[in-house]
Amino acid sequence: MGAQLRVYKRRIRSVTATKKITKAMEMISASRIMKAQRAVAASSPYANELTRAVTAVATRSNAKHPLTAEPVGATRAALLVVTADRGLAGGYSSNAIKAALELTKRLQSEGKTVDTYIIGRKGVSYYGFRNLTVAGSWVGFSDKPTYQDAKDASAALIDAFVTETADGGVDELHIISTEFVSMLTQNPVEARLLPLSLEETEANAEEQGPFPLYDFEPSAEGVLDALLPRYVESRIYNALLQSAASEHAARRRAMKSATDNAGELIKSLTRLANTARQADITQEISEIVGGASALADANAGSD
């Protein structure tokens, strides 16, 4: 076998092995998308009811609560970025990080200091590599978040929010996550969790009709106290679940194109290997023919 042919054969073998791996990852991600979407659907009754209740209290009572009051001249903001723990998911993490950096720049141009909190190893390593300060980070659950994970993260954020600004607290709470639009489209989205933005709550109110006149137990303030941390947790939980579904979808797409590319590569390598083999054979034949005719010529000469 010719040296050229052997090199091609070896490359085909290695690309085939890679293709098997990417194909497996593609199928694993595809099955996890469904699971992640089911988790989003299972958490939505809680999120919807909670949003409705928060909106009801916020619009129906004149309760002043630190978590809803619009601060005058906010100077510090917290930003939570949701990224992936693992790579091989196309532009999933980098898109979220890009959106986070843009938002950071915009907030800074408004004169606010930004504390960045990160979920996911990719974000942590991006910020760590560039020596950017990170106020807090959580890793290890980006592909399968639980409510407890959301609770841990939101506890730190609410803590920062209720701390006085002078003592290192923040006035605003933003979150960057990736919205799962479809299997093919996932967009990074930003949302301001706190203080509660009234435009959003009013839009919801119009959709669902006017709110009844609730009696509050024990009081509107007491209900808000209990409600708002739960609301933040549930929003973060929802963002985590959406991001997990997006991560799987992005990974599936990236792995699908990797598998396709490997297939293409194998095809063209096979063609090259065939040509090399054919060239070897042609050369051998012409050598034999050449040798035979040289022998024949020599024999004819001696006669």
Next chain:
Amino acid sequence: MAELHVELVAADRKVWSGEATIVLARTKSGDIGIQPNHTPVLGAMDPQPVTIRQADGTTVIAAVHGGLLSFADNRLSILAEVAELADEIDVDRAERALAAAKTESEAAAQRRAEVRLLAATGR
């Protein structure tokens, strides 16, 4: 008999939903019983079993660990981070958790185990 619709929802799933004639729960300011056509109410709840009586006489008991109840238009939603029906509770495990919480004197964990046991065994 008039009935009200109940949705018992935990953070990651819907625990129970159906029609009921009366629901008993404990808010931060005391026990509350909700029958059909109750005035709209929105309350923060204490960790305590919630009792749901249905029209056919059966009773559903669920351990609800804090959270919120909201009632309007004959529709009651009970939202809790953690909620489980009495027959989903592992009594042995709850008893072990209670013992562990007592020795480590963790008030929240102890209360959680107590509510579970209360819901599962009525003690």
